[in-house]
Amino acid sequence: MTAATTGALLRVDGLHAHYGKSHILRGVEFQVGHREVVSLLGRNGSGRSTTMKSIMGLVPPTSGRVMLNGRDLAGARSYAICRAGIAFVPEEREVFANLTVDENLRMGEQPPVPGAYHWTVEQMFDYFPRLKERRNTKAGSISGGEQQMLTICRSLLGNPLVILIDEPTEGLAPKIVAQVGECIKDMHSKGVSVVLVEQKLAIALKVSTRVCVMGHGQIVFQGTPEQLASDEQLLSEWLAV
Secondary structure, X not given: OOHHHHOEEEEEEEEEEEEOOEEEEEEEEEEEEOOOEEEEEOOOOOOHHHHHHHHOOOOOOOEEEEEEOOEEOXXXXXXXHHHHOEEEEOOOOOOOOOOEHHHHHHHOOOOOOOOOOOXXXXXXXXXXXXXXXXXXXXXXXXXXXXXXXXXXXXXXXOOOOEEEEEXXXXXXXXXXXXXXXXXXXXXXHOOOEEEEEOOOHHHHHHHOOEEEEEEXXXXXXXXXXXXXXXXXXHHHHHOOO
């Protein structure tokens, strides 16, 4: 199931973005269909995280469109983009350190937009039992892996149509990596579309329905995980380190 066959839920058209005078995104274009997991792959500096931040309005695009269900959100404030149905899990995690785990989760709750799955705190504890054990602990005192779990769950409690997840497995133990992978698959099964930036190629290929490879601020390949895995030249040119 692809964006072409289902109709695009999220469409990024001709997205350009700058940091000062540095031209980072150079006409990024891709689509995300309903119930898709699309991974943005590429080397560090290719523009993957900036693409996420531009979609969310954290790095205002200098031109282009970000269409959600036909509504152009490019240039909107981040809170308005969130309320429209897009959630963001940043690589930096950004928990509220002086609030408990439970309070952090409650901060993320909002009514679902039409068509979105309604998530509960208890579901989050089912995904990550460790969070339930730590629910009354200040978020600044829990481990990095637990903070990553917390950030993902807090974003899901906003009941988004699309969730953007930036490097969710960075620095995590293998057991936690597996839990995060299962969580992403379950989001997909419940109808949430996912845009994933993931450095670990094996994980991205396992959870994705489609992949986009970025280089020099542009999309240089779009296709299935199987197509990417079988293209040694593409892997060598754009992903090998």
